Amino acid sequence: MGILNLTKRGVAIALSAQLVLATQAVTMAQAEMLGTEAAINKYAQHSDRSFLMGELQREDVRAEIVALGVDPAEAEARLAALSDAEVASILAQMEKDNAGADIIGILFTVFIVLLVTDILCLTRFFNFTRCVR
Amino acid sequence: MPDAVLQLHPLRALIYRLFCLLALGWLAGCAVPFDRDARLSVDVPTRAFVPDVPLIEQEAFFCGPASLAMVMQWAGSDVTQDDIAALAFSPGAGGTYLADMIGSARRSGQLAMTLHNYDDLLAEIAAGHPVIVFQNLGLGFAPVWHYGVVTAYDFDRDAVFLNSGQQDQMVMPFALFDRTWARGDYWGLVVLPPDRLPASGSEIEILQAAAALERVDAFAAAAVLYQTGAARWPDSWLWYFGLGNARYAQGDLRGARQALSRARSIAPDVPEVRANLAQVRSEL
Numbered sequence: 001m002g003i004l005n006l007t008k009r010g011v012a013i014a015l016s017a018q019l020v021l022a023t024q025a026v027t028m029a030q031a032e033m034l035g036t037e038a039a040i041n042k043y044a045q046h047s048d049r050s051f052l053m054g055e056l057q058r059e060d061v062r063a064e065i066v067a068l069g070v071d072p073a074e075a076e077a078r079l080a081a082l083s084d085a086e087v088a089s090i091l092a093q094m095e096k097d098n099a100g101a102d103i104i105g106i107l108f109t110v111f112i113v114l115l116v117t118d119i120l121c122l123t124r125f126f127n128f129t130r131c132v133r
Numbered sequence: 134m135p136d137a138v139l140q141l142h143p144l145r146a147l148i149y150r151l152f153c154l155l156a157l158g159w160l161a162g163c164a165v166p167f168d169r170d171a172r173l174s175v176d177v178p179t180r181a182f183v184p185d186v187p188l189i190e191q192e193a194f195f196c197g198p199a200s201l202a203m204v205m206q207w208a209g210s211d212v213t214q215d216d217i218a219a220l221a222f223s224p225g226a227g228g229t230y231l232a233d234m235i236g237s238a239r240r241s242g243q244l245a246m247t248l249h250n251y252d253d254l255l256a257e258i259a260a261g262h263p264v265i266v267f268q269n270l271g272l273g274f275a276p277v278w279h280y281g282v283v284t285a286y287d288f289d290r291d292a293v294f295l296n297s298g299q300q301d302q303m304v305m306p307f308a309l310f311d312r313t314w315a316r317g318d319y320w321g322l323v324v325l326p327p328d329r330l331p332a333s334g335s336e337i338e339i340l341q342a343a344a345a346l347e348r349v350d351a352f353a354a355a356a357v358l359y360q361t362g363a364a365r366w367p368d369s370w371l372w373y374f375g376l377g378n379a380r381y382a383q384g385d386l387r388g389a390r391q392a393l394s395r396a397r398s399i400a401p402d403v404p405e406v407r408a409n410l411a412q413v414r415s416e417l
Binding site for chain 2: 032033034035036037038039040042043044050051054058059060
């Protein structure tokens, strides 16, 4: 009984120590430099946003937006309100649907317009967009 | 993107030019005119010309290495097509794979970034940068894969000018160039020394090209490119983070500390920056 208790205790202590060490290892115990490439992949989202903003500046995209009766400045403001994760998922969806297609320019335009119209409650293409009306 | 291999048959060096001319003549006959307004979404000058790109006559099968040598010699390097071929050419395939074009440029310490449309292609030429393009000079069912270097274009004369591995410059009408480039999936490659930035490409694409230099251990070139990028995007900490890492990899701890401190002053809360800065300080 005593021995069994001791063993249980020992196992518990060993396990919790391991757990603590494992979590700390991620934040503390670092023997080498963290790579640039991983950081770019992790933090590139703010630039995904500027990419989308850049697409909104395109003449053909603006013309489509204006034709729908939307003020492009309002479209930009709405895009700025999306979270990084939402921006990332738009781009992921674009990439998926663009794979193998030669008409990237057209599809991009369609995506940007759909994004704007989604936000304005005219369409519901992206599943995370919140309708403002 | 086709993992295709290019280049002509060894004994066809002579026939090649003839075939080219035949193919070009035939294709030109049925080509739809190139619609500049539909194909471009940015304004580019009516004509542009990159001076001083050398014409290098390619050795058999070496249009890939020859193209890279032309672009790198234009930038001041004295590299030869044989030097590049040692890094890029696949003898068994009788050509140079697209990925090896990119990789060999990076292993030679150059910024290498692909582009895939006319906006970017013509913007680079207008900025004074030659662009390597992957073309099928034949037909879909009978491909003649080829790499050439676009050095100029002129909408008024309806001409794209290429240094194409022959003695003379190759001149193609836009519609014909478009067909040959479309069959190469619009694959283009900008190769620049790391102290110059391409006119096309987003900040992230250029950052990734710089990080790729680190991956092939071209740390000095990577450091130069990170500095060049930091001058262009001074508010972005990733350039200084990369600069710190590239300097660290070269054993320059003080330089690394300086760059990482700069990154931290721009982005105080990023754990990667803090961790690397702490690591460098612990070694100083």
